[in-house]
Amino acid sequence: MTQIHSLPLENDGVTEDGLTHDDYYRIAESCLPGAGLGGYSLPKDVRFIIAKGEGSRIQDVRGRWYIDYVGGAGALVLGHSHPNVIKAVQAQLPKGLHYFGTLNDVAIRLAKELVEAIPCAERLIFTTTGSEATFYAMRIARAFTGRNKILKFEGAYHGNHDYSAFSMFPSKPSDYPSGRADTGGIPNTVQPTVLVSPYNDLATVEKIVKENRADLAAVIVEPVQRIIFPRPDFLAGLRRICDDNDVLLMFDEVVTGFRLAWGGAQEYFGVIPDLASYGKIVGGGGPLGCVAGRAEIIDLANPRNRGKPNYAYINGTLHGNPIAAAAGLATLAELKRPGFYKALHEKADEFCRACQGVLDRHGLTAIAAGEASFWQILFTKTAPTSYADVMASDVAAARALDLASLKEGLYVLPNVRRFVSAVHTSDDLEDTVRALDNACRTTNT
Ligand SMILES: Cc1ncc(COP(=O)(O)O)c(C=O)c1O
Numbered sequence: 219m220t221q222i223h224s225l226p227l228e229n230d231g232v233t234e235d236g237l238t239h240d241d242y243y244r245i246a247e248s249c250l251p252g253a254g255l256g257g258y259s260l261p262k263d264v265r266f267i268i269a270k271g272e273g274s275r276i277q278d279v280r281g282r283w284y285i286d287y288v289g290g291a292g293a294l295v296l297g298h299s300h301p302n303v304i305k306a307v308q309a310q311l312p313k314g315l316h317y318f319g320t321l322n323d324v325a326i327r328l329a330k331e332l333v334e335a336i337p338c339a340e341r342l343i344f345t346t347t348g349s350e351a352t353f354y355a356m357r358i359a360r361a362f363t364g365r366n367k368i369l370k371f372e373g374a375y376h377g378n379h380d381y382s383a384f385s386m387f388p389s390k391p392s393d394y395p396s397g398r399a400d401t402g403g404i405p406n407t408v409q410p411t412v413l414v415s416p417y418n419d420l421a422t423v424e425k426i427v428k429e430n431r432a433d434l435a436a437v438i439v440e441p442v443q444r445i446i447f448p449r450p451d452f453l454a455g456l457r458r459i460c461d462d463n464d465v466l467l468m469f470d471e472v473v474t475g476f477r478l479a480w481g482g483a484q485e486y487f488g489v490i491p492d493l494a495s496y497g498k499i500v501g502g503g504g505p506l507g508c509v510a511g512r513a514e515i516i517d518l519a520n521p522r523n524r525g526k527p528n529y530a531y532i533n534g535t536l537h538g539n540p541i542a543a544a545a546g547l548a549t550l551a552e553l554k555r556p557g558f559y560k561a562l563h564e565k566a567d568e569f570c571r572a573c574q575g576v577l578d579r580h581g582l583t584a585i586a587a588g589e590a591s592f593w594q595i596l597f598t599k600t601a602p603t604s605y606a607d608v609m610a611s612d613v614a615a616a617r618a619l620d621l622a623s624l625k626e627g628l629y630v631l632p633n634v635r636r637f638v639s640a641v642h643t644s645d646d647l648e649d650t651v652r653a654l655d656n657a658c659r660t661t662n663t
Contacts, residue, residue: 222275222283222627222649233269233279242267242279258631264624271298274642276629284629285646285653287636292473292592293498295562296552297641303502306548310541318535325538328500328547332508335550336475337484338494339510343519344538348472348497349377351507352438354519354532355495356381359436359466361530362515367410367430369395369437369465371417373446373605376438376470376495380404385414391606392416395426417443418603420455427463436466436493441474441483445587445594445635446602453489460492466515472497472507476550477637478590479559486590502549504542558640566591566638572651580658584616594635595619615661622661626653 232238237245243253243265252259259265266278274297276286286298296303310324325344333339345351356368368381372392376382383404384397392398397414413430415423417439427434437460441453460467469491474483476499484490493515497507509516509532517523518530536542552558570586570593577584577595586593587601596602597612597619613633620632628650630636 222285222653237279239267239278239280260624260632261621264621273297273299274639274646282627284624284627285642285650286629287638288629288631288634289637289639290503291498292477292637293501293503295477295499295591295637295639296502296549297639300549300552300641302552303545303548306544307504307541310544313540315541316536316539322538322540322543324540324543324547328506328538328543328550329508331547331550332496332500332510335480336471336494336496336510337481338469338490338492338512340513341516342508342510343516343532344534345497345507345509345532346505346534346536346539347377348470348495348507349379349382350534351472351495351497351509352376352382352468352470353379354530355468355470355493355509355511356436356438358509358511358515358518358530358532359468359493361518361528363435363466364528365433365435367413367433368435369413369415369423369426369430370397371439371443371605372397372414373417373608374438374440374443374470376440377472380408381412384409384412388605389609394422395430416604416606417446418449418452420452420459423456424459427459427465431463431465434463434465436460436468438468438470440470441487441489442478442590443605444608445592445596446604446608447589448487449603453483453487457489457491466493467491469494471495473592475499476553477592480553499549499553500546501539501542502545502547504539504545505536506539506542506546552640562591562638562640563589565640565642566593569638569642569647569650572647573654576651576654576658579655580662582658582662584619588635591638592635594633618661619657622657623654625660626656628653628657 246253269277269279275283277283372385375386383400385392386400388398392414395413397412415426471482471494475496478486493511495509519532523529574586584597587596597615602608617632620630623630
């Protein structure tokens with residue numbers, strides 16, 4: 219059993235390349251903005267460089283182990299280097315890393331499995347990432363309806379493209395239905411095409427949809443928005459509003475797909491959208507996503523229709539990449555085993571309850587909010603039902619605890635939900651309770 223973080227270093231921080239942790243950071247600081255890989259740059263006293271992952275744990279270049287609750291942003295539901303996933307990738311590798319322009323056998327097998335599993339899917343189109351999947355879902359919805367606008371929810375994340383980067387993490391409430399751009403560089407012409415509503419608020423959604431129905435192509439929703447679960451009637455209410463107003467309903471299942479259930483949020487909540495976007499688990503940790511949906515909509519991307527007015531162009535060098543498809547197929551084979559989701563949810567509940575117990579013992583007004591296999595520690599009394607509720611919680615206290623947890627050997631990102639995988643163990647549970655207890659002690663003094 220690998221021991222976590224606060225224990226002695228296994229080596230002096232020198233890697234096989236003869237570089238130390240500090241050497242790597244010097245290089246990263248000079249090559250990468252903020253010495254990060256994108257949206258996150260951890261403070262100096264907790265940052266580390268990942269050398270490898272094994273099961274539920276990762277090791278940094280100094281030899282320190284962490285229990286991984288980031289889980290590849292939710293992609294690694296089987297943890298790191300699952301033997302059957304590695305075997306499938308190794309079998310594919312000698313046949314080539316990448317082809318283009320013509321079908322490959324692995325991608326076809328994965329497409330069949332996905333269409334059979336995803337309730338709304340009659341057809342699908344492969345993409346490389348979840349962002350591309352939501353981007354193309356929006357494009358195809360516009361092509362199908364001949365309308366320009368998309369309604370999204372405040373606090374929802376649909377990836378990194380211009381049509382999703384509105385009111386993802388606003389510091390002030392949005393001026394519904396106008397969203398706030400979360401980044402520079404978005405053309406001014408995009409802003410009026412993205413409408414924003416508060417999540418879990420059907421009355422506001424209905425008002426915005428009715429007022430904009432002539433221009434509105436679709437409503438896109440994360441069925442579980444970050445850590446906010448839908449009210450019992452919310453997703454069914456969205457389905458009704460979209461049907462009443464002849465607008466498409468799109469689920470962003472990049473996180474919930476194959477995590478909440480085999481049939482994702484569609485099965486878990488019993489609501490079927492017109493289109494759904496996927497990423498993460500479907501590629502088994504490799505670069506693969508897809509847009510799935512009704513045949514009459516997805517068929518607009520049929521390349522034989524090129525040149526027709528509502529043809530939706532979808533193309534990408536890595537679409538249907540055989541290595542990612544092999545990893546995805548091997549992952550799905552594990553998830554398909556009877557009882558997989560029941561066991562995953564029960565395990566995650568146990569971890570969640572144990573963490574709640576630690577928070578309670580320290581007398582903190584904090585909850586481990588979530589269900590199924592992800593939750594987040596929020597400094598508040600009740601589970602949030604909107605982005606405004608999350609912002610009203612003590613975000614600074616949660617950040618401090620998450621950073622202290624990192625120091626104790628729990629790999630969590632500050633103010634981000636944590637994912638439990640099928641391979642987290644009872645030793646992980648014990649070590650997590652001890653680490654969180656220490657983290658609470660250091661932040662509570
Ligand atoms: C709900 C949701 N949609 C879309 C994306 C974007 O996926 P990717 O990072 O693969 O582009 C993410 C990524 O975290 C996500 O959580």
